[in-house]
Amino acid sequence: MDEYEWLKRRVKLITTDNPIYKKINSENDYISTFRPGAWTMLKELLLAYYAPQYITILRKRDWINELCYVDLFAGSGVITLKNLGKNYLGSPLIVKYAIKKNFDKYYFFDNDEGNINQLKDLIQDKDSSFFYGDSNIEIDRILPELSKQGVHSLIFIDPFATEIKFDTIRKLSNIGCDLMINVAAEEVKRAVDQYYSQNWNTNALDGFFGGEKWKTDLANIASDKEIYDYYAQKIVEEAGKKRPSSTTIYKTLNGHHYYILFTSTWGNGERPKFFNIIDDFNKHIENIDGNRMMKFIENNIENDNTLDRFADDKNEKLF
Numbered sequence: 001m002d003e004y005e006w007l008k009r010r011v012k013l014i015t016t017d018n019p020i021y022k023k024i025n026s027e028n029d030y031i032s033t034f035r036p037g038a039w040t041m042l043k044e045l046l047l048a049y050y051a052p053q054y055i056t057i058l059r060k061r062d063w064i065n066e067l068c069y070v071d072l073f074a075g076s077g078v079i080t081l082k083n084l085g086k087n088y089l090g091s092p093l094i095v096k097y098a099i100k101k102n103f104d105k106y107y108f109f110d111n112d113e114g115n116i117n118q119l120k121d122l123i124q125d126k127d128s129s130f131f132y133g134d135s136n137i138e139i140d141r142i143l144p145e146l147s148k149q150g151v152h153s154l155i156f157i158d159p160f161a162t163e164i165k166f167d168t169i170r171k172l173s174n175i176g177c178d179l180m181i182n183v184a185a186e187e188v189k190r191a192v193d194q195y196y197s198q199n200w201n202t203n204a205l206d207g208f209f210g211g212e213k214w215k216t217d218l219a220n221i222a223s224d225k226e227i228y229d230y231y232a233q234k235i236v237e238e239a240g241k242k243r244p245s246s247t248t249i250y251k252t253l254n255g256h257h258y259y260i261l262f263t264s265t266w267g268n269g270e271r272p273k274f275f276n277i278i279d280d281f282n283k284h285i286e287n288i289d290g291n292r293m294m295k296f297i298e299n300n301i302e303n304d305n306t307l308d309r310f311a312d313d314k315n316e317k318l319f
């Protein structure tokens, strides 16, 4: 299948082919967490691609009897994109309504009460729990449950920038879980640069890196990638996790990017099998950045009520 067909199919699953997409676009009063660039759609596509295959693989482990999804920065369930008008599925709606596999339990956290109330409204089922407040603190309420034998979790950590504290990651080092962390390298690097150039307040960075050592370790860094590498190394050395794998989300192919880091408590040194899902995804999106995604969405969703037009466009350039 060529990239065009692949992207078309994947986008349809989380938009026009999806009843919840129709629902959130038929009424106007949904709150949208924020208005990121179109690149954010790649992150949602990744989650929609990863989660069902991950579930399939983990269901084969007979020592797991409860598989959980934990979303520590869940948002409102609805996102809108900069300069575009439609509502799209945020991570909670992706895992609940855009994939064909189920987790046994879902835990959603956000520190915005409006977001949590909207999520409760959109997701009404007995398997989901909602927590309003700082997830670095509120997570303590579910750690006993997640630590039980036979329980395993996929924990999605998707802050704007430095809101996830490294102490929270450390808390997760001893429980059966896999982490999917949005490492917003561009924003973190900007904050680091501000510290060096203007002696900016560093509380948030100290929390993010779990101490002050970063002040010396990062003195000579020049790129977003080095921020990611530093964080990935900390995950291995200080949080007892496997060497991470990642997807790079390019805002522009030559410019800023952020990383979705995957890591695991799985196995004894070997690379978890489900990391192959990430490799597959990466091959499909390697030439797609925020600008291309923007054009794609604009042409095929925002200005069209249906994706049928894809069929006629086949021989035209995709982006």
Ligand SMILES: C[S@@+](CC[C@H](N)C(=O)[O-])C[C@H]1O[C@@H](n2cnc3c(N)ncnc32)[C@H](O)[C@@H]1O
Pocket: 033, 072, 073, 074, 075, 076, 077, 078, 079, 089, 090, 091, 092, 109, 110, 111, 112, 115, 133, 134, 135, 136, 158, 159, 160, 163
């Ligand atoms: C990038 S958005 C999440 C988007 C969502 N994961 C999605 O894919 O649709 C970050 C969210 O984290 C929330 N947030 C920020 N700081 C937080 C904290 N300390 N604890 C819990 N939620 C927080 C914000 O209210 C916002 O909704």
